[in-house]
Amino acid sequence: MDGAASVLGPGQLARLLGPWRVVGDSSRQPARLALAERIRSLILDGRIAVGARLPAERPLSEALQVSRTTITAAYTLLVEQGYAAARRGSGTFTALPERLLARPTGGFRDSENPDLIDLSCAGPAAPTAELRAATAWAADRLHLESGNAFRPYGLPELREAVAERYTARGLPTEPGQILVTAGAQGAISLVARLLVRQGDRVLVEGPTYANVIDSFTAARARLYPVPLDEATGWLDGASGRIPMAQAASRLAPRVVYSIPHFHNPTGMLMPPEHAGQLARAARRAGAWLLADETITDIALDVPVPPPFAAGVSPADAERLLVCGSLGKSFWGGIRVGWLRAPSRVVHELAAARASLDLASPVIDQLIAVAVLREGMGVDEARRVEARAGRAVLEAALREWTPDWTWHTPPGGLSLWVQLAEGEESTSLVYRAGTHGLVLQSGPRFGADPGTYERFLRLPYSQTPEMLREGMRRLAAARTALGPVRASEARRDLVA
Known part of the structure; x- marks a missing residue:
């Protein structure tokens, strides 16, 4: 990021800081160190974007009711340790030390180890009975498609089934x-390939789906994360506005990418009335809005969103472009997704995919028709399993x-879990690997490398037995790292 995406006002930073200095703290931590440590924590947690301009010293000193000298000293500490950069005539901007800038790779393993527990992917297991029925149905009709194996738009029957599904949900x-x-990843990659050029700006939520970061980075776009608020989600808690819409108006990005329903990885749900506001801001900014509805059907405590x-x-x-798939509601092994878009964009994308993958496998598409049209899906059964898995995982974490x-x-x-003060998920994930547990660290979900170190995404789509054993191994890996001390978190900021 180059700082254009976020300019923090003194009042806004004061709200983010919260009770940054505890009155009567027996440690007698200097105010400059406490303030610098809190800002550092907000940067690492993704609450303040990397490249954001910090408030001028005098207004911030008034907002926090501390001396300007304290603000100056705190900013100096941040600069010295690499968490800020001072630009003459422009101000002080948030940054990250060089050692944190390497983006972690995915938690993928090429291993057949039967003892390995893989929690790197938030996807359900294959629904064996339903899959067999859908596959048999598809096999009986495969001969009808044998004359034309390459359909870049998709099988007509599947396009009709997906359209019928939208129409039945209230969207003709x-x-x-x-x-x-x-x-859905195929749809996202196509959008990045067709619509994004080197240097284009792309707005994403902070955090966001890890593979989206990779797709747009491969297109050499400049990603601008807009942090989600822990309490209010997409809204600014003070103004009641959508920061992502404001950022779109200010930055004029090429693409705005959002996961409105049960956001990956936080699980947040965007209220329906916000959709229009975000789409309007994107159009006025000349941007394409890509809404990812891959997880929409996995509604556990609320009705399925419109x-x-x-x-x-x-x-x-x-x-507006909307992508979806059967990967979460049925099974990811069926590599079938879709993009709902204006017809002219569908034509352009179909032409663009010729050099990518030509077309989706016919047998997979026929299976998808069976799932969508012939009543062979497992939506409600999947929700029951997910609720049970969530309860098991939460109980194991509490234990x-x-x-x-x-x-x-x-x-x-999945759960988006915040670790204890001083813990880093990258180190924990590495150590968990030595205990036969595969995870993805928090920074995998941050467009700014090095952010979200205090977070882990923990899927609950595995069996209860695997979840309990996985959390036991995770606790063992944590113990192997040694005791966590609050002073460890301050080490980088102590002169």
Whole structure:
């Protein structure tokens, strides 16, 4: 980031800081150190974007009711340790030390070790009975498609089934608005390939889906994360506005990417009335809005949300793209997803995919037709399993890591867990690997490398037995790292 995405006002930073200095603290920590440590923590947790301009010293001293000398000293500490950069004539901007800038790789393993527990992917197990039925149905009809194996738009039957599904949920849709892709990730990659050029700005939520970061980074876009608020989600708690919409107006990005329903990894749910506001801001900024509805069906404590596009005006819908798939509601092994878009965009994307993968596998598409149209899906059964898995994982976390915190999400397939002060998820994930447990660290979900070190995404889509054993191994890995001391977190800021 270059700082254009975020300019912190003194009042805004004061609200983010919260009770940064505890009155009567027996440690007698100097105010400059306490302030610098709190700002550092906000940067690492992704609450303050990297590259954001910090408030001028005098206004901030008035907002915090401390001396200007304290603000100056705190900023100096941040600069010395690499968490800020002073630019003459421009101000002080947040940054990260060089050692934190390497982006962690995914938690993938090429291993057949039967004892390995893989919690790197938030995806359900194959629904064996339903999959067999859908596969048999597809096999009986495979001969009807044998004459044309390459359909870049997708099988007509599948495009119709997806369109019918949107229409049944209250959003009239024509098959010509649907492009079948290799999972939702295939749709995202196509959008990045067709619509993004080197240097284009792309707005994403902070944190966000890890593979989206990789897709847009591969397109050489400049990613601008807009932090989600722990309490109010997409809204600014003070102004009641959507910071992502404000950032779109200010930055004029090429693409705005959002996960409105049971956001990955936080599990947050965007209220339906916010869809129109975000789409309007994106259109006015000349941006494409890509809404990812991959997890929409995994509603656990609330009704399934209406389609994102249902709350968008016809004018704003001309810049709206919506992707979805069967990866979370059925099984990720069926590599079938789709993009709902204006017909002209569907044509352009279909042409663009010719050099990427030509078309999606016919047998997978026929299985998807069976799931969507023939009543062979497992939506409600999947929700029952997910609720049970969530309860098991939360109970195991309370038993093995009682000092970690999280918000129970109303849907989705994972928890976004905050570690104790001084812990780093990258080190913990590495050590967990030596205990036969595969995870993805918090920084994998941050567009700014090095952020979200105090977070872990923990899926609850595995069996109860695997979840309990996984948390036991995670606790063992944590113990192997040694005791966590608050002073360790301050080490970088102590002169």
